[in-house]
Amino acid sequence: MTDAAALVCFGCQPRLRPMAVPRYRDLLQRYRLDAAFRDAVDATVDGLDMDLIEAHPVEGLILHPRDGSWLCYRLKDHPTKLEVKDRLVLGLAHMAIAARAYPTPADLEEDRVKRIAVSEVDDFLRRLTDRLRKQALDADGLAVPHPELEAAWRVYAKLPPTHHTPTQQLSKSSTQHVVKQALEWLVEQGMAYRAPELGAGHYRLAHRFRAQVREAAASAAFTVLCDLRRTHLGEED
Template sequence: MTLSQRDLADVGVLIACALRPKMRPGADSDYRRLLVRYRADVEFRNAVDSVLDGLDMRVLSDSDLGLVLGVRRESVFAYRLSDLPNVTGVTERLLVGLVSVAITAYAFPTPADFDDDRIRWVSVEDIERFIREACERFKRTPTEDDALDEAWRSYDRLSPGYKADRGKGRPRRSAASSPYWVANVLTWMTDQGLARLTPARGPEAYQLLERFRIQAGELAGNATYEELAAIRRGEVTS
């Protein structure tokens, strides 16, 4: 059967739904209908996958939470670190990258963890403490990764406290403090449908969502992830 214009339009609708990180099939009848069709109709599925391939993307999961997409670095839909507040230079991008991988290694310290769908929580304090521990480890045992070396040294130079912005009113963390960068990344992850703020578990606590687990699995084998995951597991890094 050849797909009609209506079918091709549905391909676009399904992809558009998948690109909205907070949209869920349970709350949208069109998304739910098209997800069912993606699973059952091979021709429709192949059409969706082909269009995604042309956009440098692929489906990582088609669970009841919707399509979770993986994006190649060259895709126009790839996450840009520059989209985060105050990320304007190389140092800022290194800090955001380090925090992002640290969150992954903290929550998923072994490759098998990426296949375990139990709920995981993190907090700004958890990740700040973990990265500080990693910095101390790297001081004793230097890494052979120049980018990681520059990233952890940049993080280590930041103030671990609030280091409030100048001005009147309630003190706010500034970009000169390391907790600022951890909170910045977790807030961005919440906006992307990768995490959810959970105040009941403590100040600045977050639940990591399935979308994050699936996408974070792409980091397995990444050198920085391997270094940080080894620290999280209590192993001595080389």
């Protein structure tokens, strides 16, 4: 059980990579080959109220806290004190990153690194807010609610895309700052990597992020964003 707990402990450090830690690499290999050890690890994860999504050879153990779990991250737990409207737009940015990168079920199954940029996500969201605004009323002029999205996109639409401080940093009142904040959080969680060689504000999304999105893909808000993203792609074609 000590080895099982050690492997789970490694998995709870999402930026840790097995190839850099020999003990982690060996335990991960044992998990894949030893059924009794795999059962012990699975039981440990279950006892912590998590699901083990995958034992990936490069990215390690990918764990996902269950809904309501004490380990589940919520935007109100953000280390920076956020007001309600800030949490709304930050949550929208996270969903937009996922929907832009993985708009179809096939994208969620494709083992290919996705590249993304702050400006691309912001542009995507601005297109979506315009479309959501147009779709907000039905043929009879009655409101068509997207309860998980409406408040967020209305706040987002009021913010400027860019606004710089006197030191030329992106102001917190700009949407590109919100998107960058979301991407930097993914970096901290081992789900994205900065890619400055591709240009300022560019990132690569890790397999770990795709696996986590796959777990949350049933969200109604995520489905709406994906539908709009696919419409946008069809128009580009």
